[in-house]
Amino acid sequence: MKPQRAYTNLLRLRINLALKRQVINSYPVLAYIDPTSACHLRCPACPTGLRLGLRPPARLAWDVFEGVMDELGPYLFELHLYNWGEPLLYPETPDMIRTAKAHDITVRLSSNLSLSLDDATIEALVGSGLDTLVVSLDGATAETYQHYRRGGDFDRVRANMRHFRAARDAAGRQTPVLVCQFLVFQHNEHEIDTIRAVYQSWGADQLILAGAHMPFPPHDAGFAPSTQPEFDLYHPDHPYQRNARRLLRGRAAGSWLYGGVVLNPTGAISPCCGVAAEADDFGHVAGGFRAVWNGTRYRRARSLFQQSRRGKPAAGVPAEWLDGMGAGLPAGEGVICARCPIPFRQDDIHKTVARVAWGALVRAVRERRPRYLLALALMGGPNRAAWRWLLRWLRRQIAAAFTLAR
Numbered sequence: 001m002k003p004q005r006a007y008t009n010l011l012r013l014r015i016n017l018a019l020k021r022q023v024i025n026s027y028p029v030l031a032y033i034d035p036t037s038a039c040h041l042r043c044p045a046c047p048t049g050l051r052l053g054l055r056p057p058a059r060l061a062w063d064v065f066e067g068v069m070d071e072l073g074p075y076l077f078e079l080h081l082y083n084w085g086e087p088l089l090y091p092e093t094p095d096m097i098r099t100a101k102a103h104d105i106t107v108r109l110s111s112n113l114s115l116s117l118d119d120a121t122i123e124a125l126v127g128s129g130l131d132t133l134v135v136s137l138d139g140a141t142a143e144t145y146q147h148y149r150r151g152g153d154f155d156r157v158r159a160n161m162r163h164f165r166a167a168r169d170a171a172g173r174q175t176p177v178l179v180c181q182f183l184v185f186q187h188n189e190h191e192i193d194t195i196r197a198v199y200q201s202w203g204a205d206q207l208i209l210a211g212a213h214m215p216f217p218p219h220d221a222g223f224a225p226s227t228q229p230e231f232d233l234y235h236p237d238h239p240y241q242r243n244a245r246r247l248l249r250g251r252a253a254g255s256w257l258y259g260g261v262v263l264n265p266t267g268a269i270s271p272c273c274g275v276a277a278e279a280d281d282f283g284h285v286a287g288g289f290r291a292v293w294n295g296t297r298y299r300r301a302r303s304l305f306q307q308s309r310r311g312k313p314a315a316g317v318p319a320e321w322l323d324g325m326g327a328g329l330p331a332g333e334g335v336i337c338a339r340c341p342i343p344f345r346q347d348d349i350h351k352t353v354a355r356v357a358w359g360a361l362v363r364a365v366r367e368r369r370p371r372y373l374l375a376l377a378l379m380g381g382p383n384r385a386a387w388r389w390l391l392r393w394l395r396r397q398i399a400a401a402f403t404l405a406r
């Protein structure tokens with residue numbers, strides 16, 4: 001179980017966020033830590049795949065990782081061990097996961113899995129305690145797959161997925177949950193039904209179908225968003241667009257600036273996972289985490305949300321706000337949050353808080369450990385996002401009960 005100070009930190013975070021403070025006394029609860037900026041594939045809508053050179057090539061030094069985990073580990077609840085590179089090219093990734101698990105942090109990793117992995121590496125990853133492994137596989141045939149995952153080897157990905165599943169079963173574990181992630185474009189949407197039919201036979205537990213960002217010219221060379229509006233992030237009715245408009249019109253503070261952080265392989269700190277260029281980062285961890293966390297750029301970014309309603313985009317959202325991932329826009333001019341690359345994700349930290357709240361309740365009941373009820377009280381109880389989830393769940397149960405009764 002996490003120490004009590006992790007839960008009191010959550011309460012402080014919620015107060016800082018509600019009061020839109022610029023200088024804050026809480027630590028992040030969600031982190032992206034990117035082990036390496038290297039990747040051998042050339043996906044044409046990824047800044048790394050396009051070799052845009054927005055970040056210098058680097059591998060995260062172990063002592064930097066350790067220092068950050070010593071300071072933030074007790075407060076973090078969720079860790080994404082990837083961002084702009086291929087995390088399985090970094091040999092110490094299993095050790096990083098083990099370090100995070102020792103702090104009782106939920107760890108998620110996304111990989112192209114198109115690389116040669118020996119038995120020992122797969123067993124080490126399974127045994128590390130990794131919670132979720134997302135496998136990027138945007139095709140149900142080799143030809144379609146390679147259209148986006150340029151340089152990738154479809155058969156190897158499938159073999160690696162099966163290998164992971166076999167190693168997990170042999171170890172008698174339920175984790176890592178294996179998620180097959182299929183980014184839907186126009187060129188691969190005809191394979192949605194095939195992937196739905198076969199992903200389990202490849203060893204995956206879940207399938208995620210998601211729209212793709214296409215912000216990097218020449219992204220239109222042979223690429224187009226899906227013709228299905230639910231997978232076209234640029235369609236005005238897509239939930240991302242609706243959510244972005246809601247958040248930008250509202251006056252809520254960008255929650256990443258209070259509860260989320262990204263550590264890049266160079267040790268540079270970004271305010272969220274959508275910052276493609278190092279020029280937009282907020283500082284370097286070498287100067288001390290708190291010095292960056294409450295430094296000039298963070299304070300300026302937090303102050304953006306203190307503007308009056310008139311200071312925010314009132315109607316409609318300028319197209320560039322949804323251009324995605326911040327590329328194509330001038331880097332380094334003011335703080336990036338004034339031209340937020342992922343406005344639809346500004347409320348992500350509320351979701352983390354909600355997951356922690358319900359997680360504590362579930363563990364209190366399942367494991368009969370009343371200390372989790374104390375933890376829930378210390379963090380200020382469930383937040384609004386948690387209550388909204390509960391209402392939605394109740395609605396679904398009632399609808400299902402009515403359907404059965406009929």
Ligand SMILES: C[S@@+](CC[C@H](N)C(=O)[O-])C[C@H]1O[C@@H](n2cnc3c(N)ncnc32)[C@H](O)[C@@H]1O
Nearest residue numbers: 045046082083084085086110111112136212213
């Ligand atoms: C930049 S990748 C780094 C991790 C790893 N190399 C991979 O591809 O899974 C991080 C995540 O972004 C996803 N991704 C890649 N291109 C994308 C795009 N154009 N739009 C949205 N997500 C994308 C990947 O599938 C992956 O889940």
Ligand code: SF4
Nearest residue numbers: 039043046049085112
């Ligand atoms: S595999 Fe991941 S990091 Fe590599 S180019 Fe593709 S999306 Fe980018």
